[in-house]
Amino acid sequence: MTNKKYILIAGILLVLALIGVTVLLMFEKQTNKELVLEFNLDKEDLENQYTDFAKQYDELKLTVSNDSLSTLLEQEQVKTQRLLEELRTVKSSNASEIRRLKNELASLRKIMIGYINQIDSLNRLTAHQKEIIADVTQKYNAASRQISNLSEEKKNLTKTVTLAAQLDATNINVLAVNKRDKVAKKVKDVVKFKINFTIVKNITAETGERTLYIRITKPDNDVLTKNASNTFAYENRNLAYSIKKYIEYNGEEQNLTVYWNVEEFLYAGKYRVDIFADGTMIGSQSFTLE
Incomplete structure (x- = not known):
């Protein structure tokens, strides 16, 4: 082969290499874009979950009359809002922080389930107490009516006896x-x-x-x-x-x-x-x- 042929082959190889590198760079760039988009969507979804979770505490507090339990719910709601603020400041690409905040949310869900069970138990107890109070009230009213009737009967009997005892x-x-x-x-x-x-x-x-x-x-x-x-x-x-x-x-x-x-x-x-x-x-x- 002549030198010209070697040069031509080297040039073709170089061009092919450049084309390959360019294609790889374009592919990597596209992949990075997709990853960034996925990270952003993942973070946005997590933010929405935190926001909805914080609202659930407001709904729960409306069903609670126990002061101690209401205070605990308030504390957990504040913690949720604080983690939400942290999430909003974290970069989408910070996978470790996103993972940590996901784990925090999972822990908060477990805690909330525990509170929901407590509230449900208290509500059942309250409903039972209301039934007992209603039953006692009904019996008291019935007894009061009976006493009132007896008192009226006694009054009428006394009146009858008094009339019978009068001179005529x-x-x-x-x-x-x-x-x-x-x-x-x-x-x-x-x-x-x-x-x-x-x-x-x-x-x-x-x-x-x-x-x-x-x-x-x-x-x-x-x-x-x-x-x-x-x-x-x-x-x-x-x-x-x-x-x-x-x-x-x-x-x-x-x-x-x-x-x-x-x-x-x-x-x-x-x-x-x-x-x-x-x-x-x-x-x-x-x-x-x-």
């Missing part, structure tokens, strides 16, 4: 008599009222001395009385009476008569006699004078 005046008869002790035919001749009545038998009534108050009311509702101070208590007020009568009550029937001496002007019309004992009206009767 019947057969009330009023005679307006003249000075000859005869029934007066005209109102101007009346000098006395003779009031007859019967206290009926009552074995439930208290025996002993009792005080009867008799009110004689004129047609204008004015009460006949000898003294304005002659009053007795009745339903939180004082009423004037005409006649006061003491009796010794033994539970048996008693026929009684009381008198009212007429010293005031009387006029024709409808009169009424009311009899009271123990703060209760026990009998009433109307009569007419002409």
Whole structure:
């Protein structure tokens, strides 16, 4: 071979070598670009995971009423946010740091799962406690209603017993008599009222001395009385009476008569006699004078 041929072959080989090197460099550059893109995507995905993870703590804290557990969740959330800030400052190509932060995230997930289990357990316990409280409240309300009903029954029974124990005046008869002790035919001749009545038998009534108050009311509702101070208590007020009568009550029937001496002007019309004992009206009767 001549020198020219050697030179030509060497030149061709050199060109081929340059082309090969160029192709390798272009391939490596493309590979590096793909790696950089992959690193960036990997880092971006990790950032999104940290961000979502931090938000989950906010949701968890809304389900917690336990102060100690809420404080621990707050601490873990702060730690997550701090690691997120670290991640944002790390270069995508720093594989060791990215790997470390991935491991940190995995640890945080395990811790969160533990908290979720605690919260779930507490919520189940709280739900059970609410059921117990609701059951106790229901039983208490039922007992209260029963006590209230018993109290009302007792009150009604007491009222019934009280009513049964009251004296009762019947057969009330009023005679307006003249000075000859005869029934007066005209109102101007009346000098006395003779009031007859019967206290009926009552074995439930208290025996002993009792005080009867008799009110004689004129047609204008004015009460006949000898003294304005002659009053007795009745339903939180004082009423004037005409006649006061003491009796010794033994539970048996008693026929009684009381008198009212007429010293005031009387006029024709409808009169009424009311009899009271123990703060209760026990009998009433109307009569007419002409």
